[in-house]
Amino acid sequence: MAGNLHTLLRDLQRRKARERRGLVVAEGRRLVEDAFEAGARVVAMLVADDAARGAGAGLVEEASRRGLRAEILPRREFNALADTETPSGVLAVVEWQPLSLDRVQRPDAGGCRALVIDGVQDPGNVGTMIRSAFALGAWLTVALDGTADVRGPKVVRSSMGAVFRHQIATATFEEWCAYADREGIASWVAGGEGEPVNALEPLTESIALVVGNEGQGARAAWSGRRHRSITVPMRAGAESLNAAVATGILLFELSRARR
């Protein structure tokens, strides 16, 4: 059993395996608590022996209440299976996968906001963007092809559990465009050139904020699609903001402008 779990965890380091199995690894005490609280289906739990006697004891009990027996193993073995540099000693394998666009549930209210991530490479940035989208009231985050795998352990961690509470979809650029056209969602692409986000008229339409790659921005194909460009105005001489910071500011400003 323990051997099988080791094999599973190693397998889940590969994107293809995460996709095929519909499983992700949630590492860290807080994150595993979040998965439980959010009602996610935890299929396995691994705890380092020292954590099982200490800060992780409550989680071992929680798992047992849910009919799941936590696998307790020596700290050294735990660390070898963990993804972080200083593992807290608790990890869980959770049933989770992003939705396809035909499965997302759109809220009735007009003026809703979605986030579209177009080619952001850094998993920490992608997870942080998902965390912001959830906290700032977006109803959906879509990761387009070319974006870091939303099932990756660092995305799940950086999202601080938001992956378990927020609708996340994956789609190709074409699929997203078809969906947005059908649903009447306007695409607003973040970039260096664009309307300053603090000077927007009150918004009534449904919007998707499109955030592109850290270096190159969103894909060139947007220029062939109807869209609006927006930007965070900056001091002269300043080059750019961190992609996740800019996304947070834009999402917050779009929620302010909503009327």
Place this chain on the structure above:
Amino acid sequence: MAGNLHTLLRDLQRRKARERRGLVVAEGRRLVEDAFEAGARVVAMLVADDAARGAGAGLVEEASRRGLRAEILPRREFNALADTETPSGVLAVVEWQPLSLDRVQRPDAGGCRALVIDGVQDPGNVGTMIRSAFALGAWLTVALDGTADVRGPKVVRSSMGAVFRHQIATATFEEWCAYADREGIASWVAGGEGEPVNALEPLTESIALVVGNEGQGARAAWSGRRHRSITVPMRAGAESLNAAVATGILLFELSRARR
């Protein structure tokens, strides 16, 4: 000479040595270019042989125009001295140190904004906050005691060169409070409880936004000082934003509210 440089670089991995020598390491082609452009004094440059023949050739020339001979060494040796996991092949040692508060130059205009970092531990977050403060028009960033070393290589990198263009000071909590009192700067502490930043009256006073530790927030001692609490309002059920994202939103909102 090359041997001395190796010794220096290893020495600069220690906080004490960076402080004593007044030097920081800027790693990455873009960052070294930024240091040159910002007029920072580059005292040594190290380039991997493949980079010297390729993308780093221009920087080697630039250094030479400035009377600095770049040290070119085999890629394997370069990587052993580099701080990043996938080094670009260029690094520079730059004269740089944070100011003390009696050396900062305050702008004449009223309503100016400063950022005070109170105990943020993650160097990437600290650097990203400095980058945001500069880009969003703050005139000063202060790192209080208990904050990650602003001279650290990851802070310098995450700031994307903003350390070379922006006033950065270090101070103890008491020093900052005395300075702020004397200068008539109001401290606004970011936290979970507080006035929503999007509902502020137009601002005329000079403000310092105080951002605390990722987990615990700003130090408890603020409660004994006159201050105002502000927050980024979030969706019910959402726990928090990434500290650097929240800082970006608050700085941007404070600049919007300025009048």
